[in-house]
Amino acid sequence: MLREVQEFCRDHHWMKGIYEFLQAWGPQKLESMRGCPVKSYAMLVSCLNGWRARVSSIPVELITKGRLLRLSCRDIQVEMESKLVGIRKDILEQIQNECRSRGQQLITELTDFTKAFRTINADIHALTWCSQKLNEANERYTELEERMEYTRSLCELVRNHFGVFSAENEALDISLPHTWESFQREKSQASGFLLSKRHAIAPKLQRLTAAALAELEGLIGKALSGPFMDPAQEQRSTESQLISLERQFQNTASGLSELHHAYTTFTGTEGPAPSIATLGCPLPLRSGLGLRDLHLG
Numbered sequence: 001m002l003r004e005v006q007e008f009c010r011d012h013h014w015m016k017g018i019y020e021f022l023q024a025w026g027p028q029k030l031e032s033m034r035g036c037p038v039k040s041y042a043m044l045v046s047c048l049n050g051w052r053a054r055v056s057s058i059p060v061e062l063i064t065k066g067r068l069l070r071l072s073c074r075d076i077q078v079e080m081e082s083k084l085v086g087i088r089k090d091i092l093e094q095i096q097n098e099c100r101s102r103g104q105q106l107i108t109e110l111t112d113f114t115k116a117f118r119t120i121n122a123d124i125h126a127l128t129w130c131s132q133k134l135n136e137a138n139e140r141y142t143e144l145e146e147r148m149e150y151t152r153s154l155c156e157l158v159r160n161h162f163g164v165f166s167a168e169n170e171a172l173d174i175s176l177p178h179t180w181e182s183f184q185r186e187k188s189q190a191s192g193f194l195l196s197k198r199h200a201i202a203p204k205l206q207r208l209t210a211a212a213l214a215e216l217e218g219l220i221g222k223a224l225s226g227p228f229m230d231p232a233q234e235q236r237s238t239e240s241q242l243i244s245l246e247r248q249f250q251n252t253a254s255g256l257s258e259l260h261h262a263y264t265t266f267t268g269t270e271g272p273a274p275s276i277a278t279l280g281c282p283l284p285l286r287s288g289l290g291l292r293d294l295h296l297g
Contacts, residue, residue, distance in 0.1 A: 117186035
């Protein structure tokens with residue numbers, strides 16, 4: 001009888017490893033897998049499937065010769081099978097949630113890029129915005145592509161290893177590659193358009209910058225000469241005129257900053273920014289000169 005029990009235990013010693021895994025499993029273990037390589041999910045699911053098959057093959061009971069001992073395995077079998085099914089279900093739910101959240105977030109980001117590329121026109125504001133988004137897209141391209149491939153791999157994992165796929169995830173699996181293709185196409189077209197306009201944009205910006213600097217110099221010269229330097233002038237009138245000059249100066253100065261930003265965006269150079277200090281004036285430089293008049297055909 002003892003020999004029969006020992007032999008049974010040796011034949012089913014593998015159950016110990018599974019049982020220890022099940023006892024150690026919990027929400028924290030599942031959460032720690034979030035964002036892990038897809039193959040790690042696949043390996044775990046394969047293990048769970050194999051373990052469940054082995055556990056289900058355990059004899060319901062062992063009755064020794066002479067019927068001296070009856071060893072029931074039913075309770076442990078039911079408990080282990082239930083936990084294995086529950087873990088598999090939890091993993092499926094987490095993967096599906098990952099597919100949805102990652103896919104929706106990526107689609108939102110790609111759509112934002114695509115909208116910027118599609119709104120490109122000859123207006124300098126649109127060109128600058130599009131150029132900024134294009135630079136960002138180029139810098140993040142590898143990251144975006146990896147996220148897209150990872151999300152699609154998660155969706156494929158659900159389809160191949162669980163045999164279930166919700167309508168929402170099915171729609172996402174179709175929408176994501178379509179959005180990615182649109183992003184790539186619009187990115188390429190925007191890049192070509194900006195490249196064709198660059199030869200006209202840079203000189204135009206340089207001319208506008210020179211005009212803005214000349215205007216600032218003129219305003220400084222005006223403020224430091226004529227009636228403004230005459231103490232005999234009526235104070236209130238002089239102060240009002242100076243305030244008006246200051247507004248005009250600040251508007252032109254902020255426009256100069258925007259022109260410099262546009263130039264560095266298009267050319268990719270980081271030359272010294274034009275500053276009021278170079279004009280011998282301590283006033284700060286802010287952003288926004290009237291670029292609304294700059295249009296390129």
